[in-house]
């Protein structure tokens with residue numbers, strides 16, 4: 001199903017569903033190749049396109065800084081950059097729609113308010129879902145500032161905090177809480193004997209254990225939580241029902257909690273926060289001829305970032321929603337978005353050959369409080385001082401703002 005290339009009279013409709021690291025970076029590159037003015041051209045003739053960005057939020061959120069955003073709400077507020085402050089998003093050929101996507105069919109994107117948007121090209125960049133407080137229910141910056149203030153108040157009031165789950169998010173949250181509130185008792189419980197699930201070396205995991213102990217986080221490893229009172233919302237969440245609320249509306253924080261471990265040990269904490277992974281968005285994608293395109297790890301995509309189905313060559317996916325990389329990362333999503341946007345632009349401009357992206361090795365950089373970090377890139381574990389050169393005080397916010405041109409006009413890029 002491939003739409004014909006633009007003619008002078010027909011408008012080509014591009015829909016980008018999801019406007020964070022992947023979707024917004026795609027918007028930037030669509031802008032560069034389809035809307036930006038070519039300074040060398042005699043006339044400013046650009047293709048006749050309408051680019052629609054749909055997101056349930058009204059801005060970009062720098063998720064990488066979120067754990068610290070919960071312990072330092074003033075820093076947290078800066079993490080949200082409203083689309084209305086991004087100059088080039090105001091271009092007349094760009095339409096920004098605030099709404100929740102409920103279904104994507106072969107030619108339309110449907111929203112919860114009943115509206116639908118037809119497309120010639122679709123880029124799916126809806127990410128993954130997380131339960132609150134890391135998953136955010138807010139749709140505006142004002143709501144978000146209130147939301148993180150609520151979470152902060154709970155963290156601030158607790159003398160003891162138990163984090164359940166020793167993945168990247170649990171580790172970073174425990175480290176940020178302990179670093180900002182050294183007087184609190186912070187315990188991290190993880191079911192395996194070492195933290196950091198995924199394709200990483202035990203040597204790396206042991207470095208992380210040492211760092212967490214240096215910071216003063218009490219690690220309880222190889223222990224599974226089998227019961228918790230009071231339960232938090234995610235514990236009874238039905239992951240199969242279509243009618244389940246969005247995970248972001250379901251909390252994982254529980255005050256005055258009692259956690260029973262498989263060994264029989266009981267841990268009491270003023271506040272428990274469960275950081276136990278992500279949920280995918282398979283329920284939104286309804287493509288009858290590609291029902292198998294959603295694998296265990298997300299939407300299967302080709303190196304061109306088209307979904308891996310011969311029937312829908314005009315549908316692309318990038319970022320956490322797709323199965324592009326073993327470790328889901330903002331940078332992987334942004335790179336995939338760059339390839340997808342260039343390929344959609346190539347198709348719109350009638351350029352035959354699509355580009356293929358390369359796959360980068362898995363990596364993980366953990367930011368554990370302000371002074372500790374650990375990085376494994378591919379098989380290599382980096383030295384602390386070498387890693388430090390890549391660590392930013394603002395957890396990479398400004399770098400992201402710059403790379404995605406959120407404060408400046410993206411330059412014209414020719415794809416010829």
Ligand SMILES: Cc1cc2nc3c(=O)[nH]c(=O)nc-3n(C[C@H](O)[C@H](O)[C@H](O)COP(=O)(O)OP(=O)(O)OC[C@H]3O[C@@H](n4cnc5c(N)ncnc54)[C@H](O)[C@@H]3O)c2cc1C
Pocket residue numbers: 017018019020021022023054055056057063064065066067099100101102125126127128134169172284318319320321328329330331332333365
């Ligand atoms: C605490 C934390 C720390 C992290 N640290 C790092 C790090 O150090 N380095 C790194 O590279 N990565 C890190 N990540 C991972 C990184 O944030 C993700 O890989 C990245 O967010 C993926 O980008 P994305 O655009 O695919 O998805 P998202 O950033 O999740 O964006 C999805 C967008 O789609 C919108 N959306 C979703 N569903 C709907 C819907 N139904 N309707 C309308 N809009 C919708 C959302 O509002 C959002 O704007 C971290 C993540 C967290 C939570």
